[in-house]
Amino acid sequence: MTETTDAALGPVTIVETPISLDFSYTPGVAASRFLRSLQQGKLVGQRCPKCQKVYMPPRGACSMCGVATDEEVELSxxxxxxxxxxxxxxxxxxxxxxxxxxxxxxxxxxxxxxxxxxxxxxxxxxxxxxxxxxxxxxxxxxxxxxxxxxxxxxxxxxxxxxxxxxx
Ligand SMILES: [Zn+2]
Incomplete structure (x- = not known):
């Protein structure tokens, strides 16, 4: 019987620990439109009507101005x-x-x-x-x-x- 020492095995460099979490995501109107555009091979953001910033992915509102965004902008x-x-x-x-x-x-x-x-x-x-x-x-x-x-x-x-x- 052969005994293997820790030194002979070398250092542990990686440990794989499979973890999973099942959940349901309800994307809402803006994200739903974005996700559907992805399925068509397009990246579509939304522009804030106040500050003109374009968000990608869109969340349906500008977090800086607090207003709804609904103008869609297709990006290349x-x-x-x-x-x-x-x-x-x-x-x-x-x-x-x-x-x-x-x-x-x-x-x-x-x-x-x-x-x-x-x-x-x-x-x-x-x-x-x-x-x-x-x-x-x-x-x-x-x-x-x-x-x-x-x-x-x-x-x-x-x-x-x-x-x-x-x-
Ligand atoms: Zn804004």
Whole structure:
């Protein structure tokens, strides 16, 4: 019988603990319209009638002005990386290293978080222009999982002044 010591096994680097939580989500009018647009492969925000800010995803009201938003604004999906993080430990379904980033979508006034792929993590930078990669039409559901990740596009980096308020 062989006894294995802790030193021979090496350090524990990851512990997987499956946890699940079942719940029902009632999205409301604004989020329902947004989720349906996602199923059609579109990103649709809403503009505040008072301050003109465009929210994506929309919540049906401007949290700054306290007024309802109902003007819909379809966004191209392209955006600018304003902040990012390189994660060097694996996550379920993601090999390390991988990059998650806050992206300011063109025409929107708040950032959204997505993965950045199809690029060496060392090349990701603030101001980098990116576009969404959608799942196949037949796999689309009414959620943001329809966007698999963002990838760089062949455009010059955005000027710092255009996104400095979001860094
Ligand atoms: Zn407002």
């Amino acid at each position: 999906g392209k955006g600018t990386v304003t902040t990012f993080c390189v994660t060097r430990i694996p996550s379920p379904g993601l090999e390390a290293p991988y990059v998650s980033a806050w992206i300011l979508l063109d025409g929107a006034d708040i950032t959204s978080m997505f993965l950045i792929q199809e690029v060496d993590p060392a090349d990701v930078r603030l101001g980098m222009r990116v576009e969404p990669v959608w799942v196949d039409d037949s796999d689309r559901k009414s959620d943001l999982g329809n966007i698999k990740y963002y990838r760089p596009i062949d455009e010059p980096d955005a000027e710092y002044d255009t996104y400095k308020a979001y860094v």
